[in-house]
Amino acid sequence: MDSTAEDHFKNKVLGHPAGLFVLFFTEMWERFSYYGMRAILVIFLTGAILGDNPGWAWTTPAALSLLGTYAMLVYLTPLLGGWLADNKIGYRRAVVIGALLMTLGHASMAIETPTFLYIGITLLILGNGFFKPNMTSIISKMYEGHNEKKDGAYNIFYMGVNAGAFLGIMLCGWVGEKVGWSYGFGLAGIFMLLGMLQFYFAQPLFGTIGDKPLKSKRSDDAAAALKAGVTLNKFKPVDIALIGIFTISALIFIINDPLSKIGDIQSLNFSVGGMTDSLFFALLAAISFILLLLVRIPRYIKIERDRMIAFAIFCLFTIFFWAAFEQAAGSLPIYTRDFTDRFLEGNAAMGFKIVDLIVTVVPLVIITYVLLSLFRKTFNRIGLSNLILGTSFLIIWAIVIYKLYIEFQSTETEVPVTWFAILNSLFIIMFAPLFTKWWDSKYNPPASVKYFLGLALLGLGFAFLAFGARNVPSGAETASLSMAWLVFAYLFHTLGELCLSPMGLSYLSKLIPARMIAFMFGVYYLAIAIGNKLAHYVGGDIEQITQDHGLSGFFLIFTFIPIGLGVISLLLHPLLKRLMHGVR
Template sequence: MTDGGRTFLGHPWGLATLFGTEMWERFSWYGLRAILATFLAASPAHQGLGMSDVTAQAVVGVYGALIYLVALPGGWIADRVLGARRSVFWGGFVIMLGHISMAIPVTSAFFVWLGLLLIISGTGLLKPNISVMVGRLYADDDARRDAAFSLFYFGINLGAFFAPIVVGWLAAGDRWHLGFSAAAVGMAFGLVQYVWGGKALRGVGERPGLRLSPRERRRFGRLFALAAGATAALLAVWAATGTFTVDRLTVVVTAIILIVPVAYFGYILLGSHNLTQDERIRMKAYIWLFVAASIFWMIFDLAPSKLLFFAQDHTELSLFGIPIQPATTQSFNPLFIMIFAPVFAALWLRVGTRVSTPQKFGFALVMVGTSFVVMAAAAALAGAGRVSVWWLVLVYLIQVFGELSLSPVGLSVTAKLAPEAFKGQMLGVWFIAVSVGDAIGGQTGRLTAVLPDAMYYLVLALAAIAAGLALFMFARRLRVMMAEHHEPAMR
């Protein structure tokens, strides 16, 4: 698809529109994430909500988990109701409202919870559908498609790199709501850029793929109203008993999130769905990869909570003699991604299929586990005083090696192993793995009630490394189940 010859680095100009929109949306998301846990845990005297670190970690974990979980209904709404283009706009608009709600400088927590709920809802509409629109800019046989996604993901990491620096600086000195305002402004820039560059999209995502009939709209409207009403009633009854707390709510939500993949995989494997025997075997292999990915994200996504608290409380916040904010440490990961992503892309191309998917996942788990061995050492040293921020730099560097071995492979292997009857749905299952990992990771903070920090990091490290070694041990068997054949590598 072209648009009158105007190009963006050799690509349709519509890619520039989507690139900028996603960059600003990620700026708002990572900006909020970089200060959320420390804001929740700050005392009311410091303009925070006064939660314990454990509860704040659980809230951040559930928040991240729901962000990925709602990508499934968000994709469905685009396919059946709004179309991708309107879903992205309204998603961004709701996200902006969420950040504005959080930026209101009042002491009541109501606007904070309202803001987080709006951001979760808006991200579910925007995040999955803007990626779909990138793909639709190109014909199926257009060789530029892979390069387009590489540029698109560079935009994601560009926004993720600058956001913690800017928002962290603005929020310093208990100016949390000023930081939240920056996230709102970032999303507003993204929306303006999206509308302004809309013509370059040339109709991409204008209509739903299969619009709901009026009868279906009424039926789903009733179901949604019933579900929303039942949820509100249950929360009201729980609150009336006097036992409702935010901490307990995170436990309930985590349990619900864990039920989702169990129910989904049970539905696939226990029903007929005209699955062949080979498809069932491949799905059983995929479940092991799903569990491995969940363990990886359980540790990796502790960056905006447990590692952020470590940066705030136990780290000398200075790089090359320049003072930094705790939130700035969240910029290390996207910086390393931008540096090493081309290296790993070339590496996987060179080794070909000599390194199997289970081996890549196993390596990722060993890397993320090793990063927490480093964290255990840093935590032990922190008992005698603050440690250098370079410990965190090393941790994030090691984690990036794991991320680049697992994250780019995840969607690809999900699409490959999906049964024919579930091709479209299964891509969303990969995001459920992230959701499960985030939710469990948020709850691991409770271990610190019985374990010192150094032992906490070491326990999680050993769990990840053991899971990684198990994948290496069974890699050959899983490769057979996946029908992943060995082929010579490119030279």
């Protein structure tokens, strides 16, 4: 056991190393900035160019094309950032670099010009690549020799993730909508900067964990596999060719889709079989990747081959889950703005204000208690870091108090578009402990049932929206539908997420041999990335689909496909059970 890892347990906060809570708050501010920016991006880009808080009047396909490419790359760059940290610069330096790049990215977006928007998006993508994979790597190193404490540590850490998402959407959304878009983007950048400084000045707590590696590390997995008599599946020329076709086609699609829809740059668009945009390259990438799996997987020994086939099936379900779930960042805000009655008055307005006060203040009080617990244990060692963190919370409390003061002054209320997005984090905080107990009990269902539940609950959430919009005529540009449909949708989407989302990495660790974990980790994140891009590629057509088939028809797409795939998962249970060879 690493002696420095053991030293961390001599200075505990709430039963865990103090360093965990430094990571908790660093991740919280990063998620604050990420989700806060994302909550207002599409509303800002598609907002009317005139008015008190004008947007840019982009078309929906253009705005969601940019969001989709951004979301896709956010899931791919951590693969490179993780490798650089592992082999070149160390985890802690990678986190600081990533946080600095994201700070500059948010600052660029606050300037509100197209050039600085693209610069900002690029910096956020690169910064996320450095930041995201290395926070969990530091936790893993910190808990070496204390595996029994890891589950609790990750639960605490992911509470920070959800707390940051909750506060970021709540406050950046409110400031962006009610005060000004630049202020919303700028607020995200301020807390990313404070999070970076808080982490940087807390370095003494981490000892040598996350330091720059002394030399480039080389994995001995291949040697161990040969010693055990396992024949390695080396890459053949056909594998490399398929990887090349996939990479080039995917890059053309990722770059050309926003270029053609935002800048009307059509240089890579041509007609192939009736397809007149970069969808051709997306299909070519998909076909080449499927062929790669079909060529490579049969060359593994039977048990490895079968388990990899099972994991590939789970990845396929994962793509379609996120393609529907991520409508929450694209088409759902547009639906909320244009088709939902968000105006309240009288008792209804007062009731909402009280609910808003409770859901804002109670989580913030709990997080502040954690903050004070950290101060008591660490102020002597990392006083400057604590002061920066304390300043961050003073700013948060000031904004919250100002927000509540403004809201309680008026007799009527317009519920912000972004307010509904906080429901996901709120429901996760409420229901995650129940699901954890379920998965730990004797009633823990098999993988096929979990994927069925995740997809079916997701589809049911969209069914509420489809039912609520059933009387909206085709081609309608506005309506005044009940907010209740959105609440039900976010509730069932979150329940579906809790069933399916944590399963991917869990089954990755159980089904894939250690020597291939890194490669298949990349495949799994690629599945999520494709799902995110597909979500906004399809969501960008909300106006055209609504014109042709009605708003209800748009949401029925995301009702029937997930539920149908969930049923397929159930039907595949005997096959998946056999392919998994005893893994539960």
